[in-house]
Amino acid sequence: MKLILDLDTGIDDALALSYALGDPAAEVIGVTCTYGNVVREQALENTATLLKVLGRKDIPLFAGPAHPLNQTAFAPTPMCRVVHGEHGFGNAPTDSDGMLIQSQRAVDWIAEAADRYGSELTLLTAGPLTTLAEVLRCHPDFKNKIGKVVCMAGALTVAGNETPFAEANVRVDPEAAAEVLSSGLPLVLIGLDVTLKTLYDQAQIDNLQQLKTKASDLVCGLMQFYLDYYKTDRRRLAGCPLHDPLAVAAALHPELITTLPVNLKADLEGPGRGRTTADLSRLNDPQKDHHMAIDVDVQRFLKLFTASLTRTLSR
Numbered sequence: 093m094k095l096i097l098d099l100d101t102g103i104d105d106a107l108a109l110s111y112a113l114g115d116p117a118a119e120v121i122g123v124t125c126t127y128g129n130v131v132r133e134q135a136l137e138n139t140a141t142l143l144k145v146l147g148r149k150d151i152p153l154f155a156g157p158a159h160p161l162n163q164t165a166f167a168p169t170p171m172c173r174v175v176h177g178e179h180g181f182g183n184a185p186t187d188s189d190g191m192l193i194q195s196q197r198a199v200d201w202i203a204e205a206a207d208r209y210g211s212e213l214t215l216l217t218a219g220p221l222t223t224l225a226e227v228l229r230c231h232p233d234f235k236n237k238i239g240k241v242v243c244m245a246g247a248l249t250v251a252g253n254e255t256p257f258a259e260a261n262v263r264v265d266p267e268a269a270a271e272v273l274s275s276g277l278p279l280v281l282i283g284l285d286v287t288l289k290t291l292y293d294q295a296q297i298d299n300l301q302q303l304k305t306k307a308s309d310l311v312c313g314l315m316q317f318y319l320d321y322y323k324t325d326r327r328r329l330a331g332c333p334l335h336d337p338l339a340v341a342a343a344l345h346p347e348l349i350t351t352l353p354v355n356l357k358a359d360l361e362g363p364g365r366g367r368t369t370a371d372l373s374r375l376n377d378p379q380k381d382h383h384m385a386i387d388v389d390v391q392r393f394l395k396l397f398t399a400s401l402t403r404t405l406s407r
């Protein structure tokens with residue numbers, strides 16, 4: 093499957109890309125970067141650093157939107173620095189020397205790729221939905237061409253992580269999420285309902301660390317930073333949640349997840365701003381645009397994740 097990842101790199105975004113590059117089911121044709129966990133330029137810098145260390149300079153990198161639809165600038169929340177590190181990359185230094193950022197806008201390149209590859213192409217969004225909203229605004233035909241779109245976004249049956257109601261990728265640009273959800277574009281949504289079940293623990297990180305390559309040093313260092321934060325998290329999870337990697341796995345291996353067909357909407361007002369709920373006005377609509385993940389085969393996913401990451405990090 094040809095795969096484009098739209099990332100706000102961020103530690104779990106870096107893990108998602110590292111995982112995808114090691115899964116034989118994926119052919120990553122490019123990465124687009126947007127704001128979210130960090131500002132867009134930092135997401136590009138972090139992604140370029142990762143691709144360089146992984147020896148994948150061949151993967152083209154594009155710049156997406158730098159701020160939410162209704163804003164002119166963006167600054168990440170202080171919490172992002174706590175979870176992902178000062179620059180979104182744990183405390184790892186970045187080095188993107190020799191790496192190129194393509195001059196074409198991410199939004200146009202994604203639409204062109206959908207023209208070229210059609211049903212063979214999957215777009216995976218692991219950041220705010222701004223890139224996808226802009227693709228739909230600028231290229232209305234995109235929704236009839238793209239094979240599949242999978243988003244790490246939202247929460248249906250569990251509380252939010254950015255606010256008590258809202259998941260971070262939706263909360264950061266609820267207007268973009270609302271546009272995407274009401275566009276008629278079929279979506280698979282991997283939200284907190286399932287990502288909070290897929291946890292990576294200290295023993296699993298220690299195991300990967302045994303690879304002792306430059307790539308495993310970097311990626312395990314990122315994971316350790318992320319896990320150390322989760323050890324202090326009030327939810328007392330038994331590891332760090334693999335939000336974005338699970339979305340990639342769900343795109344490549346849909347049998348891992350159970351989904352609920354539903355029409356979702358994003359709330360825009362009041363304390364529930366950024367919350368995803370079922371659109372009650374479409375309750376009896378036989379057409380269901382969204383497939384919201386409500387369960388996951390955790391053990392199978394963790395096995396796949398570890399095997400693919402091992403492949404990426406061994407090179």
Ligand code: BDR
Pocket residue numbers: 102103104105129218219244253259260261335336
């Ligand atoms: C999502 O928010 C970001 O902080 C993570 O990278 C992930 O995409 C989880 O809610």
Ligand code: CA
Pocket residue numbers: 099100101102104105128129218219336
């Ligand atoms: Ca992300």
